[in-house]
Amino acid sequence: MTGQHADRIQAAIASDAAATSALVASWRRSSNLHRLDPADRSPARYLTELELGRARQRVEPLIRAAQPSLDRLYLAVGGVGCCVLLADREGVPVERRGAPADDETFHSWGLWTGSVWNEESQGTNGIGTCLVEQRVLTIHRDQHFHTRNTGLSCTTAPIYDHLGDLVAALDVSSCRADLTEAFANLISVAVVDAARRIEAENFKIAFPKARILLAPVGDKGSGALIAVDADDLVVGATRSARLALGLTQQCLDKPTPARDLLGWAENRPEVLAEAERSVLQRALARADGNVSAAAQALGISRATLHRKLNRLDVHRPH
Numbered sequence: 001m002t003g004q005h006a007d008r009i010q011a012a013i014a015s016d017a018a019a020t021s022a023l024v025a026s027w028r029r030s031s032n033l034h035r036l037d038p039a040d041r042s043p044a045r046y047l048t049e050l051e052l053g054r055a056r057q058r059v060e061p062l063i064r065a066a067q068p069s070l071d072r073l074y075l076a077v078g079g080v081g082c083c084v085l086l087a088d089r090e091g092v093p094v095e096r097r098g099a100p101a102d103d104e105t106f107h108s109w110g111l112w113t114g115s116v117w118n119e120e121s122q123g124t125n126g127i128g129t130c131l132v133e134q135r136v137l138t139i140h141r142d143q144h145f146h147t148r149n150t151g152l153s154c155t156t157a158p159i160y161d162h163l164g165d166l167v168a169a170l171d172v173s174s175c176r177a178d179l180t181e182a183f184a185n186l187i188s189v190a191v192v193d194a195a196r197r198i199e200a201e202n203f204k205i206a207f208p209k210a211r212i213l214l215a216p217v218g219d220k221g222s223g224a225l226i227a228v229d230a231d232d233l234v235v236g237a238t239r240s241a242r243l244a245l246g247l248t249q250q251c252l253d254k255p256t257p258a259r260d261l262l263g264w265a266e267n268r269p270e271v272l273a274e275a276e277r278s279v280l281q282r283a284l285a286r287a288d289g290n291v292s293a294a295a296q297a298l299g300i301s302r303a304t305l306h307r308k309l310n311r312l313d314v315h316r317p318h
Contacts, residue, residue, distance in 0.1 A: 005147045006039040022133065023124065023143055029132070030123035030145040038123070041148045044110025045121055047092060052114040056094045062086075062161070062168055063095050065202040070097050073194040077172050077187055080179070083111050085171040086159075086198075087127045091118030093171075109152060111173050122146060126154025130169045134158050136192055138184045153179045155188045157195035162206035163249070164239035170195045196223040199238060203227070207236050216262060217244040228258045277312045280305070284314070 009027050017024040030036045047055065056063065066086055074084045074097035083098035083106050093113045098106055106112060119128035123145025130137055138155040152175050159168040172187050200223055204212055210227035217224045217240075224244045227236035234256045237247050245261065279298075287293035295305040308314070 003039070005142060005150060006037070008142075009038040009145060022137075023139075026119065026124040026129050026132070027145055030119060034120045034123065036123045036145065038145050039147055041146075043108075043148075045116045046110075046112075047114045047116065049114075052092070052094070055088055055090070055092050059088050059094060059168060061205060062159070062198070062202050065205055066095065066170075066198045069194045069197040069201070070095060072197075073097070073170075073172070073190055076190050080174070080183075081176045082172050082174045082187070085111065085113075085127070085173065087117060087131075087169045087171060089131060089167055089169075090116075091121070091128045091131055091169070092116055093127075105175060106173075109149075109173075109175055111152075111175075122149065125149060125152075126156035126173065127169050127171050130156035130158055130171075131166065134166055136188060136195075138181070138188055140181050140184055151175050151177070153184050155184055155191050157188075157191045159195050159198055159202075160239040161199075162203045162236055162238070164237070164242050168198075170198065196240075199223050199240075200225060203236070203238050210235055213258065213262070215241045215244055217241075226258065226261070232258050234258050234261050273312060276308070277314055280308060280312065280314050 009031070012024045013028045013031050015024075018028045031038070063086065070084055070086060077084065078097065078099055081099075081102065083096060083102065085093040086095040087093045093111075093115060096113050098111075110117070116122070117125055117127040119125070119132050122128055124139060125144055126137065126139045129139060136157045138153070140153045142150045144150050144152060152173055154171055154173045156169050156171040158166055159170055161167040170191055172191050203225055207227035210229055213226050213228055215224035215226055215237075223238055224241040225238045226234050226241050229235050234252065237245070237252060241247065280294075283294040283298050284291070287297060291305055291309075292302050295302045298305065
């Protein structure tokens with residue numbers, strides 16, 4: 001089997017298939033760029049405890065944000081012999097979920113925190129290839145480059161930080177021989193959903209004082225979120241929102257009203273009186289229609305508030 005798998009890989013690399021197949025293109029990178037041998041059966045490389053500690057420290061906010069989603073994902077897939085791995089952008093798992101009864105098996109396969117799963121070390125694999133190609137993918141059994149990994153099935157999704165940069169990969173892996181490609185496709189749906197939840201939670205942590213709005217895009221589950229400050233200016237956007245709305249970091253570096261960005265602005269000049277009317281209506285609503293309480297909250301006299309309400313034709317809520 002070792003020779004057969006290696007021969008198949010080499011034959012595919014030598015063909016023109018890399019031009020049309022993302023998988024063969026990854027095999028070619030593994031062989032030609034990283035100088036790996038598909039027949040190599042060396043065990044996975046692990047970081048030292050010190051190196052792993054530093055890797056975890058670099059993505060600590062993301063690890064904290066990911067905890068609920070990792071637990072939820074494991075509840076969905078752990079019962080069928082899968083483990084869940086959160087890897088940093090170097091391809092090193094920094095957080096893991098798995099059944100204790102499977103620990104020895106998964107550790108022997110390298111499906112453990114501190115192992116190195118980038119393409120440079122492991123060739124074509126779920127985590128490493130996902131990080132290179134920045135897309136959701138499944139590397140099923142003999143699609144792996146190294147012969148030693150052909151017993152694995154790995155489904156992985158990229159995770160982007162609050163600046164839209166690739167920061168991690170979320171992976172569900174199994175070494176069960178009866179895991180079919182069809183079932184791996186079902187796992188893929190759960191992995192993508194968990195990755196988007198992690199991104200959303202991390203985004204909220206990055207902008208703790210902002211309002212988080214869902215951008216008006218066709219795919220409501222895409223995680224297209226924007227952060228808006230107290231002045232209704234956009235201060236952040238997830239990668240999905242950036243792609244959907246055509247936003248660049250340069251756009252976000254300059255003040256942009258959320259109403260303009262989301263298409264809520266009317267095609268007429270903004271009137272100062274309208275902004276003042278909105279402030280008065282919000283103050284009255286918070287005070288449950290009590291003019292004295294609203295005036296106190298606004299820092300003006302009751303008489304002044306009455307004059308403004310009459311001038312702007314603002315009616316108290318009933």
